[in-house]
Amino acid sequence: MADHSPHVVLEARNVVKTYGHVTALDGVDFELRAGEILAVVGDNGAGKSTLIKTLTGAVHPTSGDILLDGAPVHFKGPLDARHAGIETVYQDLAVAPALDIAANLFLGRELRAPGLLGSLFRRLDKKRMREEARRAMGELKFRLPAIDNPVESLSGGQRQGVAVARAALFARKLVIMDEPTAALGVRETGQVLELIRSIRDRGLPVVLISHNMPNVFDIADRIHIMRLGRRAAVVTPKTHSMNDVVAIMTGAATA
Amino acid sequence: MNTATVSDAETPRSLTARILGTPSVGPLLVLLGFCVIFALTNPRFLATHNLSIILQQTVIIGVLAIGQTLVILTAGIDLAVGAICVLGTIVAGKLVNLGYDPVLSMGFAILLCTAAGLAAGGLVSGLRLPPFIVTLGILGILTAALRLISEGGAFPVRDPFLAWMGNTMKLGGFVLTYGVLIMFTLYAIVWYLLNQTKWGRHVYAIGNNAEAARLVGIPVRRHLLSVYVLAGLIYGIAAWLALGRIPNADPNAMQSANLDSITAVVIGGTSLFGGRGGLIGTLIGALIVGVLRNGLTLAGIDPLWQDLVTGILVIIAVALDQMSRRRS
Ligand SMILES: Nc1ncnc2c1ncn2[C@@H]1O[C@H](COP(=O)(O)OP(=O)(O)OP(=O)(O)O)[C@@H](O)[C@H]1O
Ligand SMILES: [Mg+2]
Numbered sequence: 001m002a003d004h005s006p007h008v009v010l011e012a013r014n015v016v017k018t019y020g021h022v023t024a025l026d027g028v029d030f031e032l033r034a035g036e037i038l039a040v041v042g043d044n045g046a047g048k049s050t051l052i053k054t055l056t057g058a059v060h061p062t063s064g065d066i067l068l069d070g071a072p073v074h075f076k077g078p079l080d081a082r083h084a085g086i087e088t089v090y091q092d093l094a095v096a097p098a099l100d101i102a103a104n105l106f107l108g109r110e111l112r113a114p115g116l117l118g119s120l121f122r123r124l125d126k127k128r129m130r131e132e133a134r135r136a137m138g139e140l141k142f143r144l145p146a147i148d149n150p151v152e153s154l155s156g157g158q159r160q161g162v163a164v165a166r167a168a169l170f171a172r173k174l175v176i177m178d179e180p181t182a183a184l185g186v187r188e189t190g191q192v193l194e195l196i197r198s199i200r201d202r203g204l205p206v207v208l209i210s211h212n213m214p215n216v217f218d219i220a221d222r223i224h225i226m227r228l229g230r231r232a233a234v235v236t237p238k239t240h241s242m243n244d245v246v247a248i249m250t251g252a253a254t255a
Numbered sequence: 256m257n258t259a260t261v262s263d264a265e266t267p268r269s270l271t272a273r274i275l276g277t278p279s280v281g282p283l284l285v286l287l288g289f290c291v292i293f294a295l296t297n298p299r300f301l302a303t304h305n306l307s308i309i310l311q312q313t314v315i316i317g318v319l320a321i322g323q324t325l326v327i328l329t330a331g332i333d334l335a336v337g338a339i340c341v342l343g344t345i346v347a348g349k350l351v352n353l354g355y356d357p358v359l360s361m362g363f364a365i366l367l368c369t370a371a372g373l374a375a376g377g378l379v380s381g382l383r384l385p386p387f388i389v390t391l392g393i394l395g396i397l398t399a400a401l402r403l404i405s406e407g408g409a410f411p412v413r414d415p416f417l418a419w420m421g422n423t424m425k426l427g428g429f430v431l432t433y434g435v436l437i438m439f440t441l442y443a444i445v446w447y448l449l450n451q452t453k454w455g456r457h458v459y460a461i462g463n464n465a466e467a468a469r470l471v472g473i474p475v476r477r478h479l480l481s482v483y484v485l486a487g488l489i490y491g492i493a494a495w496l497a498l499g500r501i502p503n504a505d506p507n508a509m510q511s512a513n514l515d516s517i518t519a520v521v522i523g524g525t526s527l528f529g530g531r532g533g534l535i536g537t538l539i540g541a542l543i544v545g546v547l548r549n550g551l552t553l554a555g556i557d558p559l560w561q562d563l564v565t566g567i568l569v570i571i572a573v574a575l576d577q578m579s580r581r582r583s
Contacts, residue, residue, distance in 0.1 A: 058469075077472065078470050078472050079472030098530045099459060107467075
């Protein structure tokens with residue numbers, strides 16, 4: 001790997017986020033480099049989810065800067081981040097359970113019918129969305145029931161698959177995933193990890209939040225360790241062991 | 256390893272599953288059941304004359320229930336349906352009786368109803384107040400204000416334009432008012448909006464999971480506002496329909512509009528928890544309410560009992576909805 005100033009795609013500098021008296025982020029720094037899988041680990045409540053929400057405009061930082069390709073950005077909402085090519089799989093999944101798989105894949109980005117039907121009558125192109133959804137799920141090799149089943153009829157792992165597929169399908173710059181394998185069995189976890197690698201192989205960097213150390217060491221290029229709302233250290237699987245990382249996470253050691 | 260691809264894992268749902276899974280089948284059976292009971296107990300029930308009366312009686316509740324459906328789909332509830340509609344009848348009637356142009360008067364009244372929807376939507380989406388409280392407040396304010404404007408009592412409104420919706424046409428032995436046609440047209444338009452456009456899909460998404468809708472970038476607050484505004488507009492049109500049915504503006508009218516419209520929506524299979532259901536069910540639900548009131552009237556049963564039966568019906572419908580949610 002190139003040690004001479006690799007390109008930084010997404011960066012946070014000294015970001016603070018408070019909720020009333022609770023300090024979720026206490027001046028955290030963050031750096032995602034081109035082409036890497038960056039794992040973010042930390043104890044429950046360390047601020048991982050809040051960090052990625054500030055990076056994607058879902059939450060506004062109390063103070064601090066966020067830079068995309070070196071330029072400061074101020075996302076007003078998640079839509080701004082999506083427009084900038086950032087796709088996110090949130091920990092609480094962000095799916096509409098009563099809508100079907102295809103509708104969820106295209107939620108907020110629905111395709112309109114061609115011609116007057118679409119432009120004047122605003123008609124959705126349900127058929128094309130279904131076809132594209134089927135094709136995308138096929139490419140990702142995710143085992144799912146028919147595309148017109150409501151998401152609530154899926155298992156936890158399949159729902160996860162829908163959320164991950166949505167991100168993989170639309171990302172142009174980078175993908176952020178908050179515990180995408182938390183609810184999955186071994187086989188489905190393997191599929192999601194495979195998916196993450198294939199996203200990186202397409203040239204997009206991935207931020208992966210996970211509590212699963214073996215997964216993290218299996219897949220990550222670098223590991224960002226959160227502790228009490230700050231970045232405690234950034235290490236690599238080559239230089240540190242799982243025990244080292246856990247020790248830093250809990251404050252028993254420093255990097 | 257990965258031999259299972261989507262194509263072989265995809266199991267298309269069977270026809271019976273599709274039919275039973277179609278939410279409006281249950282309500283349709285209930286509607287048919289009531290029709291059979293009333294037809295068996297009273298031969299007059301099925302007369303073309305009576306059927307067209309049922310439709311005419313259903314029009315106002317049917318149209319109010321469209322707005323109610325939209326609001327309930329977003330996981331809200333509208334307790335000001337009747338009050339906003341009465342606002343329309345009183346304002347239009349008062350202006351016309353004062354000598355203003357009937358078209359402008361009706362237009363202004365409908366605009367005012369839309370503004371009432373805007374106010375409700377603004378409070379719900381802007382201040383994030385619960386829809387239940389906001390619309391209950393508007394109900395109280397409007398009820399008092401309308402009694403003041405109309406000096407307490409009902410007054411006649413005699414104007415051909417305001418009564419236009421009551422005009423009739425014949426369709427084979429069937430007498431239809433313009434109002435009935437307008438109702439079906441409104442159902443068709445709003446059905447299209449809900450089922451064939453992004454706007455409608457986002458209504459469902461917000462009712463389903465508002466936070467998810469926000470995270471995928473749907474402007475949730477603006478969308479909610481548009482729902483309440485459209486509902487207000489629909490209540491305004493219902494006011495015109497009401498004047499076509501009875502040429503009378505009465506501040507005490509539509510006392511059971513909340514009960515009836517909510518019953519129509521819920522019996523129609525739309526979930527009070529939001530995000531599930533639709534307009535076809537509501538149309539059937541409104542017809543159930545209409546058939547029930549008509550059939551009980553034909554049987555000579557006091558209107559108070561009709562409210563009682565409707566009340567029982569809505570509770571049963573909500574209980575069923577609750578149970579089906581627990582199971583899933
Ligand atoms: N909306 C909120 N309101 C109040 N406090 C919040 C909110 N969101 C997060 N917090 C607090 O901020 C802190 C960090 O939460 P966060 O969800 O970022 O942790 P996390 O590292 O993602 O934890 P987990 O591993 O459990 O997902 C916690 O103390 C949490 O209680
Ligand atoms: Mg978290």
